[in-house]
Amino acid sequence: MSHQSRVIAANEYRRERWKNGTGWTREIIRMPETGEWDWRLSIAEIEQDGPFSVFPGIDRELVLIRGNGLRLRFSDGEVHELAPPHARLRFAGEREVRSELLDGPTHDFNLMWRREAVVAELLHRPLVGPMLFFTEPGVTWAIHLLAGQAQFDQASELPPLWAGDTALLADGEGRGRYALEGGGELLAIKLRLL
Structure with missing residues (x-):
């Protein structure tokens, strides 16, 4: 992707x-x-x-x-x-x-x-402290913040998330790991190319 x-x-x-x-x-x-x-x-x-x-x-x-x-x-x-x-x-x-x-x-x-191109998984989770998301070749995460506020680790260079915002965590950038911390509720969508 x-x-x-x-x-x-x-x-x-x-x-x-x-x-x-x-x-x-x-x-x-x-x-x-x-x-x-x-x-x-x-x-x-x-x-x-x-x-x-x-x-x-x-x-x-x-x-x-x-x-x-x-x-x-x-x-x-x-x-x-x-x-x-x-x-x-x-x-x-x-x-x-x-x-x-x-x-x-x-x-x-x-x-x-x-369905012939992607496998998708949607998770609904509370955000109470840190969460880790791992990208790998062919995998992207989309994080939609339903409520609250959150911040990715400084190394990601991503701005804060406020309720209603969506973060896209892409593969192929050499990072592999994103740490998100805050309070609230989110939808985490894992998208994998077939």
């Missing part, structure tokens, strides 16, 4: 209206950044009930990060409710699904990856 480690501040996310008008997407990052992406991180701001877009060949994981809940109703009859504080669901992007708000708008973290 050819990119550099960096912190992407929440105010830098690109916000776009959904084609069906029922919400917004704040894109955090896509890789590669031009052309067809292998993986993508975004936050969906869902304002009213409506269908999700279909993404053939893509797997996705949705995490409720703000709001009172979301019901996902799949065309095959399966129903899942994402309840606060951080319920989540992994599903195939080909599946037709309709979202129903339980009590007002929601914000949902959205991890999407091309």
